[in-house]
Amino acid sequence: MAHLKGHIGYPIIGDKSVEFYKDPIEFVNKRVNEFDEKIFQSRVLNTPTVFIASAEGVRQLLYEKSHNFEMGYRAFMYNLYGDNLLFSGHDEAHRIRSVLHHLFSGESVQQWDSLLEKLMNRNFDRLDSGCALPMYKVFKRFCTELSISIFLDVDIESSLELVQETTDLATTHWHGIISVPFSLKVPYWSSGFKKAIEAKNSLFEIICKRLVQTVDGDFLQQIKSAGFKDMTEAAHHVLLFISALVPKAMASLLTSFTILMAEKDYITHCEKACRDEQYLQYVLLEVQRLWPPFLGGRRLASQDCEIGGFKIPKGYAAAYITYSAQRDPKIFPDPDEFRPERWRTCNAGNENYLSCFGGGPRDCVGSSLMNRMLKTVCKYLLNHYSWLVPNGQDLTHKWLPVSRPKQQVMVVYELKSDLEQSSEFTEVDDPDIHS
Incomplete structure (x- = not known):
């Protein structure tokens, strides 16, 4: 077994958290x-940490070696979210996933198409x-409305006050993740973490009230009858679903899709994606590969384990870096290039090397x-609009x-003519797609 390079330093004085959080990609x-x-x-985070930035190492961590690790978020997120799937051990996670499985898989997700x-x-x-419109802001508003509509069974147009209240609380709650976990309140001032905890409690009250008001067929009614141990456990999972985590992740990917499709070969990529649903899937895989919404993830070793030929001792953290692993040239040729067709050719069947949404x-x-x-x-946007990202933007x-651009990216849209618009994909005999 090879010796790990780098230094874990001494507790506190040897901690590199500030350097890492300042620019994690540069750090790695x-x-x-x-x-x-x-x-x-x-x-x-004052913990000896093994960073994994190789595609094969991340795949091992998330798949065949996953039983050697526990999720590593409890210490700094539990107070903000309470008991849920993110903080559960393997057996408990299996139980909760079986409860949620029918709500988020297969034909079940089709119920929200009309919404x-x-x-x-x-x-x-x-x-x-x-x-020119600030696209991340536009997408975040849309994704927030979508999340609240689905997971709280709220009609946006008739409940604008509740939507705004929930949005504001979710934003404050989310900021607790990047705040020092120090709860302090004095006259005229509260710490960011204290405000986040207060927002969490208010969101939890809204969720509990909505759970009481459910009607047959609604998502919350399905949650109530899904098989959770009690309504408190169910409410904590709804809190996870309506937090800013989901809208921000989706807005991040939609923004990256918009920018990538506006770059070189824009017309070619858009035309192919409009005509062929499989090619659109390749495009979305490539968007996730190049610009994942989350930098990576964290695990804690519950026993000694080997990853990529290196020993990770029990008690160490393992931080996998999605961005780096998904640009590993050993798996992805020309790793920095936007090449949707790679998922038909050289990377066909390599989806398990993507960790955009975790894995295993x-x-x-x-x-x-x-x-x-x-x-x-993305299909809606492609069929209804063409767009460009004006030059000179950061x-x-x-x-x-x-993940998102540091500055708001402004985008100019133009409505397609009726003849250009199409709501259906068609299969075409294009050798670049189907060869």
Whole structure:
């Protein structure tokens, strides 16, 4: 077994958290170049941490070696979310996933298609205003409305006050993730973490009231009858679903889709994606590969384990870096290039090397719903509009807590003519797609 390069340093004084959070990609790249190795050790969150930036190493961690690790979020997120799937051990997670499985898989996700269509029309029918629009902001508003509509059974147009209240609370709650976990309140001032806890409690009250008001067929009614131990456990999972986590992740991917499709070969990619649903799926895989909404994830070793030929001792954290692993040239040729066709050719069948939504037995329980909605929204935009991203904008990314351009990216949309618009995919004899 090879020796891990890098240094875990001394507790507190050897901690590199500030450097990591300032620019995580630079932190990782600097050490990968220095050690000439994509797996190395350091100290972050005052814990000896093995960073995994190779595609094969991440795949091992999330799939065949997953039983050697527990989820690593409890210490700094539990107070903000309470008991839910993210913080459960393997056996408990299996029970909860079986409870949620029928709500987020297969035909179940189709029940929200009409709601999705309604909200797309509400949010996207005037994109061709003639003005450049801040797309991340537009997508975040749409995705927030979608999340509240689905998981709280709220009609947006008749409940604007509740929607705004929930949105504001979810935003404050989310900011607690990037706040120092120090709860303090004095006259005229509260810490960010204290405000986040207060927002969490208010959101929880709203959820509990909505659970009482459910009607047959609604999502909350399905939650109540899904098989949770009690309503408190059910409410904590609804809190996870309506938090800003989901809207921000989806808005991040839609923004990246918009930017990538506006770059070189825009017309070619858009035309192919409009004509062929499989090619659109390749496009979305490539968007997730290049610009995942989350930097990566964290696990805690429950026993000694080997990843990529290196020993990870019990008690160490393992931080997998999705961005780096998904640009690993050993798996993805020309890793920095936007090449949707790679998923038909050189990377056909390599989807398990993507960790955009985790992977293995602890992957995101809502990934099927997310993928269906992403495809539907992107199809809507492609069929109704053409767009461009004016030159001269700063497209560099920030990564924490969710990846997105550092500056608001402005986009100009133009409505397609009736002859150009199509709501159905057609199969075409295009050798670039189907060869």
